[in-house]
């Protein structure tokens with residue numbers, strides 16, 4: 602049920618609001634009780650998805666080898682059968698832009714961001730989005746970073762989240778710039794020695810985690826079906842950081858410049874914005890889309906819930 606007027610989504614009494622966006626912060630929430638995340642609602646959502654509405658992967662859970670991260674298609678099974686395959690298989694589904702697919706989820710995003718604005722001083726955002734993650738027991742999401750501000754909300758099951766500092770060596774500056782330019786994927790080289798500097802959170806239903814912009818992270822599911830969702834956004838500072846990283850990537854790679862300022866204010870920032878705009882909007886950078894090979898379809902009766910099919914390529 603939606604909360605009554607005096608209920609909030611987040612238990613703000615547990616929050617150290619001064620840490621919001623500055624340090625990884627785990628808070629309590631009640632979104633896991635909403636009907637939009639019931640099994641039947643998720644089954645219905647899965648049945649209506651087009652090819653561009655999701656990413657579906659399987660992976661080797663024992664290694665961190667990107668060659669073992671494979672992409673697949675949902676096929677035409679009923680939603681409940683797809684969920685059954687996730688429960689018993691080795692599958693990770695990300696429903697993209699859920700807020701655009703169904704007004705009920707768009708309303709949830711509006712509620713969440715209205716509450717964040719009301720409780721976090723100076724928090725103003727744009728481009729708010731939601732993605733729903735439905736994933737099998739024990740699957741991994743490999744080490745990566747995201748460009749927008751991110752929050753991970755746990756709805757069902759348990760997962761362990763490792764969050765790393767958003768600086769070198771965990772996040773080399775040149776790598777972040779290439780991700781901003783879409784010249785490389787969000788996945789990054791991972792060294793197990795990084796774990797000594799990670800903050801580790803075991804998320805349960807009704808807990809969410811927000812971390813500072815671009816913090817690398819990786820995720821290991823517990824031995825149970827997991828349902829989570831992400832919300833993402835850009836604050837003004839996030840947007841300026843993106844443009845500076847983008848411009849620095851152009852200057853470093855095209856002009857060989859080094860020791861680039863990361864300032865997001867003053868004349869240096871405005872000059873960088875000019876570089877980014879010139880490169881991004883005058884056609885010097887072609888729209889970069891990722892080409893991926895799809896080589897399996899979901900099948901609850903096959904090992905890992907995936908059945909091989911002849912490979913074909915899709916653009917994302």
Ligand SMILES: [Fe+2]
Nearest residue numbers: 745746747818
């Ligand atoms: Fe992520």
